[in-house]
Amino acid sequence: MLPFFKLISADLEAVEIELGRVLIGEDDLLNQTATHLLRAGGKRLRPAFALLSAKVYTDDVSGVWPLAAALELIHMATLVHDDVVDEADARRGKPTVRALWGNEVSTHTGDYVLAKALIQVSGYDRPLISRVLSGTCVKMCEGEIIQMHGIYQANLRNYLHRIQCKTACLIESSCKLGAVAAGAPDAIHHPLGRFGHYLGIAFQVTDDILDMVADESRLGKRVGGDLRQGIVTIPVIYALNRGGSAAERLREIVENRSKTETEVEEAIELTRELGGIDYGRHIAGAYLEKSIQQLKRLPDVPARESLRQIAEFIQIRAY
């Protein structure tokens, strides 16, 4: 249990039970794949954001449990489909649904998990919740498509747009809607939404840095995964724009569709030498600062402090 989750530990347990209950249905095979997804773990970050945001407004957040479960289900559904598209055989060091049951079952499992999320959300009376969430689902698909056809492209604008769609949007929705589901007014859920937006960007930038510099045993996969897939992230974009012969050599490797492992390592080293990793950390820090500014608009309650600690934790994670 991460320390800033203490305030909501009982709620997170309730959400875990809710997830198990929701995902078990009539079909044996879907029950197997769903159970596998549940056991594969994950930090339950999106439920946590929703619950903490709700706690900024009120103490009893049991009404937010179904939404919190739905947010995790949406996240799970996108991971399952991403694994199909990326032909990924492992995630967090464990075999994917695709690796165990094939692409067909994975595609349907993703649809099924998403549909289960919709059922969860349909219980709420405030139409804002389903409106924001469905908009988020659209944005997440757009993000995936941008990533797909922006492959091998090094463009900062394109990168930021992509990670807003892919990651920030759902974290923004989690923070905002957690408060909405708890009955909070605009003055509470607006700043929380913006907090989530900036934090989400910082979170993805940090993830992209870790994909290059993390300890492989903690990452649960080999470093350089993005490079191998032709996905160009902020450290590499910065490094390429520095110009000169090192940047030229980096571009050569990045654009080579059949790079060797030695070349991947060389590209990471070049990116680091050209200052790409430091620049990424700087950008993550700037967005985290913006997210913390938003928290100042909220009442000074313990949940606000937990959200601030999460922002700090993400900053530390990048190093």
Added chain:
Amino acid sequence: MLPFFKLISADLEAVEIELGRVLIGEDDLLNQTATHLLRAGGKRLRPAFALLSAKVYTDDVSGVWPLAAALELIHMATLVHDDVVDEADARRGKPTVRALWGNEVSTHTGDYVLAKALIQVSGYDRPLISRVLSGTCVKMCEGEIIQMHGIYQANLRNYLHRIQCKTACLIESSCKLGAVAAGAPDAIHHPLGRFGHYLGIAFQVTDDILDMVADESRLGKRVGGDLRQGIVTIPVIYALNRGGSAAERLREIVENRSKTETEVEEAIELTRELGGIDYGRHIAGAYLEKSIQQLKRLPDVPARESLRQIAEFIQIRAY
């Protein structure tokens, strides 16, 4: 324009415009795939059911347009994913999104189209609408999975459960929710839902018969597609259960995973000789009769007559 759509022809045009408007977004590639889906045609049967059901209760059904569009979008999304899973290169005689843009783009396009449907639905205040629709999405996934692992299995119970999930559920929702979105009371939308349920079963049974006996130029694909894929439908299930040497030979072909085209033709001929086609028509007729019984609970208005004509049309289609 099918004759029983006359009453709602202006509304169907409005839904078509709505579909175009909804599907066009910021991303060029998604706009291309979405436009392709729109142009690929389709009978817009689900929107028509929603609109006619609404017309049973009231004349001005403009409030139902967003729901009608959403129903078609959900249907489209499932077709796109089904084509990925079935590795289908053509549908209605035209290339699929998968054939033109590949599996990855198809997977995301399906998710995107579904998410667009959710946005449409999120505009309604009656929570029953999103509750019923999300339940339907779950059922449709279950149906696909049942079909997938029930492959080469000849079991009537399994078959009926599968087609209820795959087809009847969304038609039931279309009929029911069209009325709900128009503000109709239980006494109107309950019988309409049941009408849709029975009609949906008859519709799929008819489709499964046509997959064996239709004129190939009208079907837009070769007959025997289900047999080739190992999907056992009601005519074959009946024929297999007749026993004897003809049924034995049929079972041999059905279970052979690499049948020749001559064997597919032989299986269709055996199914026909064993009375499977006639039995399928009989079952479709029985469900159509049940659907028409439900209509009798509704006020005697022109829209009710149009719904009855659709049921009759499906019956004729099977011959």
